[in-house]
Amino acid sequence: MITAFHLAESLEEALEYRRKGYDYLAGGTQVNNGAFHEWTKKSTKHWDGDSVKVVSLESLDLQGISREGKQVHIGSLTRLQDIADSEDLSPALRKAAGFIPTRNIRNLATIGGNIGANRRDSYIIPTLMAYGARLECLDEQGAKVLVSCEDYVSQEMKHLILKVRIPDITIPCVTVKESRSQLALAVVSASVGLVVEKGILKEARVAAGCVSKHVIRLTALERALEMGREGYEEVLSTSISPNGDILGSTEYKRYINSVVIADAVRACKEEAAL
């Protein structure tokens, strides 16, 4: 239950309230969401769902998408619908934002909020990882830090995200989601990004939600790709350990992630002309 609300007028004020134990409130679709409360109570320590104080970032100037050449900067309070609509962004990132099943949520949810909520089935985080995105943040002391999306997620950081920096939005990238229906929670949320130079694969980035506590990089698959090995399904099925739940059994989840992500890898390689 939210017991206190403050609308921050400046970054400094937001930090000041953070130090007083307030959580950041961006769009609010996670903080206010009943399902999220249920989920966080069960699955993480990230959120003390029973008593929460929030500082709203709404008034801060943290919105907007800018692109210079291949580089893209996305303000942390940019709405997911704006990302889905932006012609400055790649089809894969726009698609990832569009995976949020309803327009009402996309109109409210922000990219920074989505990363901060750190959902295991986030659609945005795998794609940002595939692009090698880095997050420009303020830590609790107000120091500006630049962290990778992976570190932010895996270390459950609570820095105030200011901006998402994507170094190269033009790399081949394929993002996938698999769910039983429009509204259903996803059993697969993954993204594949390939850095190719002169027709040679230099770096493979494959990230997946739904198979671990957080979105993770699938390093075994990345290595296999970089080494030119095939048999992606097998690599995947032996390297992921999803838990069975209401969405399906462990075996089903392992299988569906393996085939859907393997197909995404092949599609991405095709896009990269590899």
Add this chain to the structure above:
Amino acid sequence: VKIQFILNGKSVEHEVLPAESAQVVLQRMGIHSVRNSDDSFGFAGSDTILLDGRTVGANILLAAQLQGRKVETVESLKNGRELGIIQQSMLDAGCVQSGYNSPAAALMIHDLLKRNPRPEKKDIEDALSSMFNRSNGYRQFFDAVALAAARLEDSGKKVDTVPSYAKNLELIGKPKVKKDAQRMVAGEAVFVEDRRTVNSCVLRVLRSPHAHAWIKSIDTSAAEAVDGVVAVFTHKDVPQKVYSQAGQGFPEPSPYDRMLISRKVRHVGDRVAAVVAENDAAAAQALDAIKVEYDVLDPVLDWDAAQAEGAVLVHNGEIEYIAGAPEDLKAINKDTDRQEEPVLYQFPIGGDPRKNIAASVSGGIGDLEKGFKEADAVVERTFETTQIQCTPLEKHTSLARVEGDRLIIHASTQVPYHLRRIVATLLDLPENKVRVIKERVGGGYGSKQDILIDDLVAFAAWKTGREVYQQYTRKEEFIGCSTRKPMRITVKLGAKKDGKLTGMYMKVESNQGAYGAHALTVPMNGVSKSLPLFLCENSAFDVIAYYSNRPPTGAYQGYGAPKANYALQVAAKELAEAIGMEHYEFVEKNRVREGSMLEILKILGEGREGKAAPAESCGLGECMKQGAEMIEWGKKVESSDPNIKIGKGFATIQQGSGLPGLDMANATLKMLGDGSFVLQSGGADIGTGLDLVCAKMAAEVLKIDMELIHVDSGDTDIAPFDTGAYASSGTYFSGGAARNAALKMVEKIKKEAAAILECKAEELEILPGGIVKGGSAGKKKQEMSFQKLAWHTQSGEGSGQIVATASFTTEHFSFPYGAHFAQVAVNTRTGKVTVQKYYALQDAGIPVNPEYALGQVYGGVVKSIGHSLYEEMKFDTAGRCLTTDLRSYGVPMIGDIPEDFEARLIETDDPYGPFGAKSIAEISVNGAAAALANAIHDATGLWLRSWPFSPQKILEELGTIKAQRR
């Protein structure tokens, strides 16, 4: 927190709590149109507002976040009393039925057309992606958007997507916007929640965490001490009597096996205590303060556990009968537990609670064994269906208050008169001390046929003298409500090589859950609304409903038919393959036809003695023919993707039109002083357009403009008795009563006019426009307007206001029929099933309200596609439901509807239905499971004998992954 924002163009200030949602605050500010369907889970859309010009959910938004923002609600779309173009287009396309989130849909379309004046299909899907719609299946929203877009360019654009029927009638079969739809899309205060006053108390229920337990002790003292708490009730405080929540005609074929609050809890979510408090916060604090000690018992969760040797008994109280008690009742009751409340049967329905059997029945015609011996092939297959929930957009809501010595209940109910009787009986009041006012109902689908919430709210109001209000949470909808019964159905069929069916047997075992509502009639209805689709001389059935410690089950649209028909229709296809006959040909050879005598009805009385009856009108053949043409039956479709397998399937369906010999409807028609009329109908319009049906019936008979008929329904003080909106009875019974009242009114008009015109009544006729004309032979014909007649009859020398009351009862059956065709694409790599085409062809007699009839077909189909593919109440081994919100449960949204989706009404003229009409809505859920299963078989060769057809199940059946134990 003090906030200031712009609301519909005006600057407003408001004090809010940090935790309050924008939806709660907007409601408090008098904005009724922003509603709550899913408690800030963010996926129902009823709470949609425009925030700085974008659609968002107000439930998921803190009120404090409105600071400095611009908020628009549906109230901004109309100009005075005049609706906006989008709202009017939604009305004309027939989109507004139960209407709970129609204002939200109007805002979404408004936003879409502002961004994109000429949207394509995908744009419409995106714009409406936030809207959960249960009543009319999304399909007509595409028509509404197209119409609105056209009208924004040309305001004179007429609706051209709604067909008309009944050429020889003026009003029946023609599109006409229903009155309540106009109010709902405008966002008016029409639902129970809108009747709440500032002084009302809230009622909240402490629910059992255990599936089966005795309450050893309960201490409410700390709860009672909470500031703002008015009363706390436990099993010690409630009437010590058993009753049934089933809203069925008295005497009910359901056991009286529950108390308002019992000392024994029988499912997770069962009532333990009720708190009445001045506000939500006090109620919540009080619930937390109640101390309960449980003596936990082993739960019984399925039919196998229920019938196992030495099984724990869900109901172990004394068994009693009002009539027809068995001679050995004393012996049966020998070891019962006197601490437990009794199980009272009004009459025998085959119940044996000592074996966890709530009800059972068996029957047969012909010689089944002989039939199977004659067969060249026999198939015997067992099917299973899961527990699913009605999920009305408007959660169960009730408001009760005391006026002098009377109890007034504002209810969202399908059965106002049963509600009155049940509450009056429970509280030992004569029925005239209880008034039920049925408000508009934001979706019922069967779950509002039972008295699931009004019983406790009424009791609390009567005890405290306060206005008491309760609205379920979405979670309570799943654990404290009524759901579709899981069933295990065994079908055995035999046929000769020439296709002739020689034997049909069906065994239905249902998992009744904790209490016995509809225990006999739902599974029996499964038999009676499926087997008669095929003509077979040798048929038999067994039905057994087992008690368990699952959340209670009850009525849901289709009743037992969707499940039993799924089993029968898939088994029929299997049998056709076994004898080497094409499926369509096999069904065509054995199907019911117009004039067929349905001998099997002799043994399918559903609570009364059955009798054989003919299928007087039957459009099934035409439904099959047109459906086969539409889907190009027999033409194989291939995909270029080797993983995608495409197949086609179909199923025939039927339902009834009310319960002949059991149901009863009444209506009173009053002529007012200017010749206009008020029709007081007992019918319960739950958003389906029943009031409009009744108005059309009366206006067609009286040959007057429909604006001259006002329908007043759903108030038990005002309108005469009606059994209610269930069993597909609305058009047939309530509509029939309206027609009969109008016919009687015509007789009275002629009689009164004859006296004034000095002629014989039989010489007079009613002319269009409210004129009665005629005269004696040789005299010049005279005429008189209804207005003039009313003036005469209501003057000081008149004979009195002309009032006509009539009832409708019948012994005649009128069966609606249909055939549903589906084309699916099965991805054999992922297990996902995509419904590419779905054609629903239904014979509803003469369709009275075509746009609403079609909407109900679309709604029924999408519901049943949801049941077949996505929806599922999942339980853990302790009986806890794990899917208690709309998203995890899996309701279908606009992105899930078939890519090509069309409903067609096949016109027939039923000899017994009013103006040839039969029922339309309920039958629509009976086809999808079988049509999809048969299509999946055509695509993949798999026989799916349990729903839902999840990707995991498909992959398991394909052998791609190992099957899990279920």
